[in-house]
Amino acid sequence: MAHETGAGDVTLDVADRALVNALQGGFPLCDEPYRAIAETVGLGLTEADVLNRLRSLLDRKVLTRFGPMYQVERMGGAFVLAALKVPEPEYERIAGIVNALPEVAHNYRREHALNMWFVLATEQPEGIAAAIAKIEAATGLPVFAFPKEREYFVEMKLHA
Amino acid sequence: MPDAIEDLDRRLIIATQAGLPLVPRPYHALAEQLGIAPADVQARLAVMLATGVIRRIGAVPNHYALGYRHNGMTVWDVADDRIDALGAQVGALPFVTHCYRRPRRLPDWPYNLFAMVHGRDHSEAEAHAAEIARLLGDACRSSDILYSSRILKKTGLRIAG
Numbered sequence: 559m560a561h562e563t564g565a566g567d568v569t570l571d572v573a574d575r576a577l578v579n580a581l582q583g584g585f586p587l588c589d590e591p592y593r594a595i596a597e598t599v600g601l602g603l604t605e606a607d608v609l610n611r612l613r614s615l616l617d618r619k620v621l622t623r624f625g626p627m628y629q630v631e632r633m634g635g636a637f638v639l640a641a642l643k644v645p646e647p648e649y650e651r652i653a654g655i656v657n658a659l660p661e662v663a664h665n666y667r668r669e670h671a672l673n674m675w676f677v678l679a680t681e682q683p684e685g686i687a688a689a690i691a692k693i694e695a696a697t698g699l700p701v702f703a704f705p706k707e708r709e710y711f712v713e714m715k716l717h718a
Numbered sequence: 719m720p721d722a723i724e725d726l727d728r729r730l731i732i733a734t735q736a737g738l739p740l741v742p743r744p745y746h747a748l749a750e751q752l753g754i755a756p757a758d759v760q761a762r763l764a765v766m767l768a769t770g771v772i773r774r775i776g777a778v779p780n781h782y783a784l785g786y787r788h789n790g791m792t793v794w795d796v797a798d799d800r801i802d803a804l805g806a807q808v809g810a811l812p813f814v815t816h817c818y819r820r821p822r823r824l825p826d827w828p829y830n831l832f833a834m835v836h837g838r839d840h841s842e843a844e845a846h847a848a849e850i851a852r853l854l855g856d857a858c859r860s861s862d863i864l865y866s867s868r869i870l871k872k873t874g875l876r877i878a879g
Contacts, residue, residue, distance in 0.1 A: 591744065623737050629773050707821060
């Protein structure tokens with residue numbers, strides 16, 4: 559299966575891997591948090607090394623972002639997984655339409671009859687229905703919405 | 719805007735939703751940008767962490783770049799009277815990063831349990847799915863794995879400024 563991932567083949571050295579793992583924990587709320595991370599990681603890293611490596615990891619798309627991860631539901635907003643059954647010849651055009659909406663936080667191609675899966679994030683719960691209506695109008699395709707009914711576990715950490 | 723977010727929190731969210739400043743004193747940089755004291759930036763972030771508005775502060779890895787090229791959304795049709803007990807057990811498996819109950823969309827979609835698994839190769843992802851299948855046993859009527867083959871967009875939450 560061919561993958562287009564936004565990330566080329568990257569090489570991570572020992573310090574990069576240690577840093578990626580350390581940065582998936584709780585980032586310190588102190589005056590000089592990057593210095594604190596440098597001390598946690600060890601390996602002779604300085605604060606400047608941590609900042610330079612972090613910039614490089616973001617530039618190389620090893621990390622997709624770095625900062626607070628907001629949980630939109632706790633702010634009164636909504637977060638809904640949704641899918642489309644996109645005809646293959648139309649795929650690129652439809653992806654463009656869906657990606658152009660600011661309410662679309664991420665979007666993945668998946669191998670299934672439902673072949674486009676995206677997450678809608680809006681500040682108010684009513685925004686979800688509005689975004690779905692916009693997508694249906696712009697694409698002419700029905701949106702399958704899968705709002706979560708229960709969350710059993712979420713912890714997006716991967717060992718580097 | 720909802721009452722749940724105070725104005726200062728909202729400004730802080732807007733200032734940090736693209737990421738934390740990559741400077742030695744990031745909270746000072748935010749404080750200067752927002753015209754408040756650095757201690758207040760740290761205090762508000764601490765409150766939002768405590769209340770769950772912020773899940774955590776840190777890095778979001780690109781699965782593919784870390785070698786996890788086989789990212790499967792495993793989906794299961796689980797008996798309604800058993801899904802909550804089993805969903806909690808599936809979520810507790812060390813290799814599951816997200817696990818939710820969601821509505822079925824019949825007739826197109828019979829599945830009500832969603833669990834994300836990640837593998838460095840296809841067989842690792844399949845082995846994870848097999849372990850979930852063993853755990854669900856006869857409570858599961860059918861299942862599927864939807865592998866992601868392209869990231870079309872990944873920006874995370876954006877609220878309007």
